[in-house]
Amino acid sequence: MIGFNIGAKEASPFILKLIHYTTPAIGVALSKVIGLGIGALCIAVHRDRLVGWINYWYAAVVVWNLSTILAYSGSHTLPHIH
Helix, strand or coil, rough: CHHHCCCCCCCCCHHHHHHHHHHHHHHHHHHHHHHHHHHHHHHCCCCCHHHHHHHHHHHHHHHHHHHHHHHHCCCCCCCCCC
């Protein structure tokens, strides 16, 4: 949400649709719920190793998001979070 507050844009077409039909907070939250559901499905069908690989991908997404926030924060002021 910090990224949205400083002007960053969502790159995923799927999450963009969720945000378009709801709000940014709800769209991002729904994407997390869907991700957890897919993870639970992988575990239920005994694809535990797939969950491990997905964790690496998700870690890369987190690094990308943090680098975007840091890049934008150099030219924008971050909102105060209480």
